[in-house]
Amino acid sequence: MSSHAAAATLDPHADSSTSTGIPNKKLLMWAFLASDCMFFGCLISTHLIYRLHPPPGTLPARQVFSIELTSFSTFILLMSSLMMALAVNAIQKGNIKSMRWSLLTTIFFGCIFLGCQVYEFRNFVYEKHLTITNSILGTTFFTLTGTHGLHVLIGVVWLSGMLLYSFTGKLTQKDAIDVESMGLYWHFVDIVWIVIFTAVYLLEYL
Amino acid sequence: MDALAKSDFIAKEDHGAKPLVLWRPTAKTGLISWLTTVDHKRIGFLYGASALLFLIVGGLEALFIRIQLAVPNNTFLTSAQYSEMFTMHATTMIFLVVMPLGAAFFNFIMPLQIGARDVAFPRLNAFSFWTFVVGAIILNLGWFMKDGAPDAGWFGYAPLTTRTYSPTHAVDMWVMGLQLLGVASIAAALNFIVTIINLRAPGMTMMRLPVFTWMTLVTSFLIILSFPAITIALVEIMMDRLFGTNFFEVSNGGMPILWQHLFWIFGHPEVYILILPAMGIISEILPTFSRKALFGYPIVVFSGASIGFLGFGVWSHHMFTTGMGTVATAAFSLMTMAIAVPTGVKIFNWIGTLWGGHLSMRTPMMFALGFVWMFMIGGFSGIMHSAAPADAQQHGTYFIVAHFHYVLIGGSLFALLAGIQYWFPLMFGRMVSDFWGKVSFWVIFVGFNVTFFPMHFLGLEGMPRRTFTYDGNMGWNLGNLIATVGAVILGIGLAIYLGALIYGYYKGPRSKKDPWDARTLEWSLPNPPPEYNFQVIPTVHARDGWWYEKLHAEEIVKEEAEHAKEEDAHGGIHMPFQSIYPLFAGIGILIGAIGVAVIDPADPSRYPGFWGPKVAVTIVGGLIMFVSVVLWSLEGVEGYHIHLNSDGSIKGDDHGASKH
Numbered sequence: 001m002s003s004h005a006a007a008a009t010l011d012p013h014a015d016s017s018t019s020t021g022i023p024n025k026k027l028l029m030w031a032f033l034a035s036d037c038m039f040f041g042c043l044i045s046t047h048l049i050y051r052l053h054p055p056p057g058t059l060p061a062r063q064v065f066s067i068e069l070t071s072f073s074t075f076i077l078l079m080s081s082l083m084m085a086l087a088v089n090a091i092q093k094g095n096i097k098s099m100r101w102s103l104l105t106t107i108f109f110g111c112i113f114l115g116c117q118v119y120e121f122r123n124f125v126y127e128k129h130l131t132i133t134n135s136i137l138g139t140t141f142f143t144l145t146g147t148h149g150l151h152v153l154i155g156v157v158w159l160s161g162m163l164l165y166s167f168t169g170k171l172t173q174k175d176a177i178d179v180e181s182m183g184l185y186w187h188f189v190d191i192v193w194i195v196i197f198t199a200v201y202l203l204e205y206l
Numbered sequence: 207m208d209a210l211a212k213s214d215f216i217a218k219e220d221h222g223a224k225p226l227v228l229w230r231p232t233a234k235t236g237l238i239s240w241l242t243t244v245d246h247k248r249i250g251f252l253y254g255a256s257a258l259l260f261l262i263v264g265g266l267e268a269l270f271i272r273i274q275l276a277v278p279n280n281t282f283l284t285s286a287q288y289s290e291m292f293t294m295h296a297t298t299m300i301f302l303v304v305m306p307l308g309a310a311f312f313n314f315i316m317p318l319q320i321g322a323r324d325v326a327f328p329r330l331n332a333f334s335f336w337t338f339v340v341g342a343i344i345l346n347l348g349w350f351m352k353d354g355a356p357d358a359g360w361f362g363y364a365p366l367t368t369r370t371y372s373p374t375h376a377v378d379m380w381v382m383g384l385q386l387l388g389v390a391s392i393a394a395a396l397n398f399i400v401t402i403i404n405l406r407a408p409g410m411t412m413m414r415l416p417v418f419t420w421m422t423l424v425t426s427f428l429i430i431l432s433f434p435a436i437t438i439a440l441v442e443i444m445m446d447r448l449f450g451t452n453f454f455e456v457s458n459g460g461m462p463i464l465w466q467h468l469f470w471i472f473g474h475p476e477v478y479i480l481i482l483p484a485m486g487i488i489s490e491i492l493p494t495f496s497r498k499a500l501f502g503y504p505i506v507v508f509s510g511a512s513i514g515f516l517g518f519g520v521w522s523h524h525m526f527t528t529g530m531g532t533v534a535t536a537a538f539s540l541m542t543m544a545i546a547v548p549t550g551v552k553i554f555n556w557i558g559t560l561w562g563g564h565l566s567m568r569t570p571m572m573f574a575l576g577f578v579w580m581f582m583i584g585g586f587s588g589i590m591h592s593a594a595p596a597d598a599q600q601h602g603t604y605f606i607v608a609h610f611h612y613v614l615i616g617g618s619l620f621a622l623l624a625g626i627q628y629w630f631p632l633m634f635g636r637m638v639s640d641f642w643g644k645v646s647f648w649v650i651f652v653g654f655n656v657t658f659f660p661m662h663f664l665g666l667e668g669m670p671r672r673t674f675t676y677d678g679n680m681g682w683n684l685g686n687l688i689a690t691v692g693a694v695i696l697g698i699g700l701a702i703y704l705g706a707l708i709y710g711y712y713k714g715p716r717s718k719k720d721p722w723d724a725r726t727l728e729w730s731l732p733n734p735p736p737e738y739n740f741q742v743i744p745t746v747h748a749r750d751g752w753w754y755e756k757l758h759a760e761e762i763v764k765e766e767a768e769h770a771k772e773e774d775a776h777g778g779i780h781m782p783f784q785s786i787y788p789l790f791a792g793i794g795i796l797i798g799a800i801g802v803a804v805i806d807p808a809d810p811s812r813y814p815g816f817w818g819p820k821v822a823v824t825i826v827g828g829l830i831m832f833v834s835v836v837l838w839s840l841e842g843v844e845g846y847h848i849h850l851n852s853d854g855s856i857k858g859d860d861h862g863a864s865k866h
Binding site for chain 2: 018019020022024027028031032034035036038039041042043046049050053054055058132133134135136138139140143161165
């Protein structure tokens with residue numbers, strides 16, 4: 001059976017039980033991310049299309065955004081990806097303790113990003129008077145970044161679940177693929193943020 | 207060794223500890239066994255049974271429409287009821303009949319064709335089915351409520367679907383139902399993609415895959431890439447309806463045309479999601495009953511794949527009359543003409559398969575030949591629409607209705623009916639009466655043409671779609687009366703078909719193994735196939751693997767005996783445990799969806815903030831789903847192992863422990 005082959009080599013990048021050698025869970029995650037690309041693609045297109053047709057009296061986005069804050073949270077999110085990569089690397093080597101620290105840092109950074117987003121949303125609504133209902137910019141902005149925030153939140157819950165699970169002692173080197181597919185998801189959420197940061201924020205400063 | 211490895215679905219074994227979760231259902235018969243099943247064959251059967259049930263529902267809706275239109279100024283239905291009928295007829299037939307019938311075959315047949323013991327993620331597969339059921343319930347809930355069923359058309363064009371023009375929950379339920387069906391389809395499609403790419407038996411290279419499996423793969427990619435577009439469109443309309451956003455609110459800068467683009471970016475690939483499985487089924491049936499290999503296999507496969515690609519580039523031909531500008535119109539016109547090429551290539555391949563074959567005219571073959579002919583007529587009228595100036599005349603008329611019923615009934619449904627007849631002996635071990643099958647074919651064939659052929663003329667004479675009645679002096683009386691008579695004949699034909707099927711299920715003569723003398727691996731199994739599918743994972747030596755096995759019987763027997771010994775020595779056949787959590791997750795989703803779509807928003811004077819019954823029910827549903835998913839993942843992927851005697855009976859299984 002597969003586990004015999006797996007136990008013999010323990011190569012995290014190959015799975016002798018499948019036709020292609022790619023683990024099923026990894027392939028599932030890649031296919032899901034392809035699908036998720038289309039989700040974000042539609043939302044980002046919606047935002048970009050409406051951006052070209054602002055109704056009269058629209059607040060210019062540049063007056064609303066705080067590029068310093070967003071640049072900071074972008075940086076934090078990118079660093080969380082680094083920690084995620086270290087966590088995957090750690091469990092592939094069987095170093096559970098190191099994986100826990102890396103996961104904890106990833107979660108911490110993810111929470112900082114979410115905190116920044118909550119602060120940003122509150123700031124926009126209460127100080128800048130941009131709400132989800134009062135303008136098309138608010139509608140597309142909050143829906144798009146909110147959807148991304150929801151992805152980050154799901155990621156944080158997943159990471160925390162995995163961290164807690166690791167304390168049952170059932171998470172071993174053999175389960176590296178579980179952490180790795182979670183990592184794929186997390187990196188994807190980061191990459192999408194880079195696109196959103198460019199298309200939604202930086203574009204306004206051209 | 208390679209052969210053995212394939213018997214395991216997921217490369218994770220237990221670590222000797224007890225599972226964290228309390229209950230592992232083990233019932234093999236009875237209600238619990240069906241509610242907790244992870245067996246792809248049972249799930250396929252459930253999909254098929256629900257689809258046939260909804261075929262009756264959708265068919266009755268169609269008959270009501272035809273009765274209303276039989277004579278001018280009819281008052282059988284009111285205008286509002288008529289809108290509900292055509293909306294629900296279309297939504298039901300597309301999402302609750304043709305797609306799940308396709309999914310039934312993907313589930314039941316595809317793993318058998320590639321020599322696998324199940325799909326890659328059996329519990330996810332169960333989850334897909336239960337989510338599909340929940341979506342179907344939410345869609346049809348309106349019939350039993352005072353708000354009524356959804357009535358804004360299956361295309362749900364904004365701003366008709368906004369709160370201003372559709373204030374009741376009917377459209378909320380349509381939006382929610384479609385979103386859930388999208389989730390179900392995407393989850394199932396992801397599963398099929400991984401299964402086809404990763405769980406092929408040794409020797410089953412991609413270019414040896416049966417064409418039906420190939421079309422499953424292409425369809426699955428279309429699903430995961432196109433459903434997000436409608437999901438986002440539905441999210442946007444739902445945000446507009448629930449939270450007052452401005453996506454389609456013109457007074458605040460919203461643009462309803464965006465809905466059309468997002469909808470058709472999904473909607474056109476959806477057309478191919480409906481027809482590609484049908485083409486796959488036909489590509490299995492024609493060679494079997496012509497007693498020849500499929501003519502030009504690689505061409506058929508590549509045509510299917512290129513239809514998949516091109517399918518994403520033609521959506522705006524549904525929108526030629528929206529004024530997109532000359533360049534866009536010309537480009538989409540051109541692409542639409544281009545996509546007809548691979549479709550035409552396939553037709554020639556099927557004719558090439560028939561050419562010089564020893565045709566055996568059994569019921570599946572009749573439906574398959576009917577498909578080739580009727581689908582071609584639908585294709586011809588389709589190519590007429592690719593010319594934008596002509597389309598501008600035909601747009602919104604019965605000509606369009608005629609066209610897409612020729613591709614969806616004459617195409618998809620004929621092929622699916624052929625597939626049911628073809629695989630019935632394998633699924634249930636009994637034969638359907640060939641006589642009644644052929645009678646049903648001829649009645650369906652005649653009824654279908656009598657219904658829809660006159661609609662071409664009605665359309666060219668200017669009769670508009672989606673209008674509940676017409677005046678007696680428009681010159682449409684005769685055509686409509688003929689169409690209604692045809693619809694009744696079509697209904698009788700389908701009733702005969704289903705009757706023959708049900709009789710065959712209970713009383714049909716026992717079928718021998720491989721009754722059609724077919725070519726692909728699923729027919730190497732006894733019928734109905736045992737729970738573990740393959741006694742020994744087959745080794746594939748050629749395209750049409752089972753045909754090769756039949757010609758090289760001795761060699762195969764020796765090879766299988768050898769592999770059986772190895773497999774047994776390595777712990778036997780791995781079977782996954784059943785699981786209740788996919789069902790629980792589905793129930794959570796149902797409760798949450800009722801919260802979102804059915805319950806009225808709270809009266810602010812009685813509840814603080816945004817709290818209220820609506821939010822409470824939604825949160826409860828979400829929590830049930832979340833807890834189910836957590837328990838599901840804690841439950842793990844362990845299974846048990848079974849060992850077989852040489853006759854395929856189970857020697858004894860070591861339930862609960864999967865150590866070796």
